[in-house]
Amino acid sequence: MADPDISRRLALWAERVEQALDRALPPADTMPTRLHQAMRYSALGGGKRIRPALVYACGELLGVEPALLDAPAAAIEMIHVYSLVHDDLPAMDDDEYRRGRLTCHRRFDEATAILAGDSLQVLAFATLAGCPAPPARRLEMIELMARASGTAGMAGGQAIDLDAAGRSLTLAELEHMHRLKTGELLKAAVLLPAALVETSSADRARLDRFGAALGLAFQIVDDLLDVTGDPALIGKATGVDEARGKPTYPALVGIEASRRRAADLHAEARAELAPFGSRAGPLLALADFLTARVS
Secondary structure (H helix, E strand, O other), rough: HHHOOHHHHHHHHHHHHHHHHHHHHEEEEEEEOOHHHHHHHHHOOOOOOOOHHHHHHHHHHHOOOOHHHHHHHHHHHHHHHHHHHHOOOOOOOOOEOOOOOOOOOHHHHHHHHHHHHEEEEEHHHHHOOOOOHHHHHHHHHHHHHHHHOOOOHHHHHHHHHHHOOOOOOOHHHHHHHHHHHHHHHHHHHHHOOOOOOOOOOHHHHHHHHHHHHHHHHHHHHHHHHHOOOHHHHOOOOOHHHHHHHOHHHHHHOHHHHHHHHHHHHHHHHHHHHHHHHHHHHHHHHHHHHHHHHOO
């Protein structure tokens, strides 16, 4: 059972980023209306908001003013949503449902979904540029997000994933793909708040290692949920990775070994936060929540 406090915090963080996204997104009744409606349909009213939650939890650990965290929280969710919109397209995963409802291209059309994803991506960087922080700190966040989203991060991992369909990967290759495809953006969620305040190199390194361990654990848990999860609870179909011949942790090492690897990574992540003491409480609770989904 989830910690009642982290459940409450997740609800508050989700509500806060929902409001930030609503402010940042173009109104649905402004031209081009169909594109703006598709953007809002994809970004609002659903999802676990894990990446924004990491932004808010890490910001609390570092003592960042809450008003400064809304822009990076909304921006990283826009990057995540754009990736989902494009992932769901027929040219990639060809999914019909996301977050418990029709995917963007099924609700609208393929061309509109492509443009919605494109527009969410660029709006994410505009949102970071408009953060009420000094220019140097905004630039650092923009650079961090670009690295995590591009060929050295999420897009690169997606390319490896597409190329690997139907063939075997080694465990090292699989972990590398997961670290890029999922881990880099989750790590960015932890590092964005560190760009907003003076943070020692030692603390940044700890947060970097925490994010890397948690990011890989999170993807292994997602692999497990595709095998063992309930579609009604996770908001999308299960068994699709196996059907598409995609390399996953359970397919390579089995369910129990995958659970053990996720637990080991969870322990590594927790150890990195020990020097922060009680300030790390919300971030630790969030890490516990994310890795307990298949325990």
